[in-house]
Amino acid sequence: MNDRLTKIKTFYKKHRRLPSYSEMLKLFNFSSKNAVFKIIQKFIESGFLKKEGSKLAPTSKFFSLPLVGLVKAGFPILAEENREYLTLDEYLIDDPQSAFLLKVSGDSLIGLGIFDGDIVIIERKKQATAGDIVLAQIDREWTLKILKKDGIRAYLESANPKYPPFYPRQELQIFGVVKAVIRKFN
């Protein structure tokens, strides 16, 4: 049943593409392509796959993980109806062309829950708003800090009382803005 979809997902994970009908024949141990055809129709109806002309492609539901509700008071909502789905790549990254990852070193942003060893997703841009966490070059030194504005003057601040604010002697150049943090446990 449903483990047909699992087989397709497994194939996809391994090959990074959907299997063709002939390949699904083997996957499902069928001997007629028509059987595959019908099954695919079901997956299309249930929203896991889609078709453009006769080209098969996965939908975001295909990849996505169920996002369950809040843990507080009572049971996390796992009911099928209430599920929201999320694809990590799509959720985290708007423009893959301008995005890159940076491994954080140091404890200057612990106040924001960004620790040493965490990975931040940075979007390249020269402009930022006060309050943004920016990757910047301050007096020729690279750093990851919070951008603040003091009237018109821009400066950098840590999220750790241990460090003082940094006022640029000469120049402060913004290179990118932190869009997200990710941290993996052990």
Added chain:
Amino acid sequence: MNDRLTKIKTFYKKHRRLPSYSEMLKLFNFSSKNAVFKIIQKFIESGFLKKEGSKLAPTSKFFSLPLVGLVKAGFPILAEENREYLTLDEYLIDDPQSAFLLKVSGDSLIGLGIFDGDIVIIERKKQATAGDIVLAQIDREWTLKILKKDGIRAYLESANPKYPPFYPRQELQIFGVVKAVIRKFN
């Protein structure tokens, strides 16, 4: 040049599949499929795409974001040679079948940099090691806490001095283990 690859990536992002040669014809404004054929060869050689038989598929390099070095002392390493590449989905999720996402509520894990509103990736499993952050049911109430062991007795602890440890009156059932946190900034 390179923006051919960008076009393919854009197509992929929109359709969740690679374009066929005929579709690339239009993408690149070519009029011979052979031109496409040659270009695809290049992408295969440079490791962005791969072929199984005559089936084209993206590699992990195709999706991945450059992971640059540490920011501390000096310039983040952006040189092509030193790049490591990372695909978020692959990096964060081992087994998509048993994983789900949970939106965190409450401040009981702030000590670990897990804030209210963050999303955690949970892997379903009944067993966990002391020190793991677990989604558990303690005396019929669901919660996200750190699993500790006091001799043989298991109990739950917060990462916030505000809250006391929780010793189960009757039962403590583990439902899953937190593998990662992600937090998006506005």
Added chain:
DNA sequence: AAGTATAGTAAACATTCGTTCACTTTGTCA
């Protein structure tokens, strides 16, 4: 300026693709 690799055109090809039709088996429910 001559020579040569690179990039693109054009047409023809076997192969594989997804689809369709007619039929058979299996399972379910009244």
Added chain:
DNA sequence: TGACAAAGTGAACGAATGTTTACTATACTT
């Protein structure tokens, strides 16, 4: 038990796929 829907078989089909070969135009090198 009988009826009917669901699941699978088998074969045939046109259309689209990726590949190949031969040729042309453009750009680069020394």
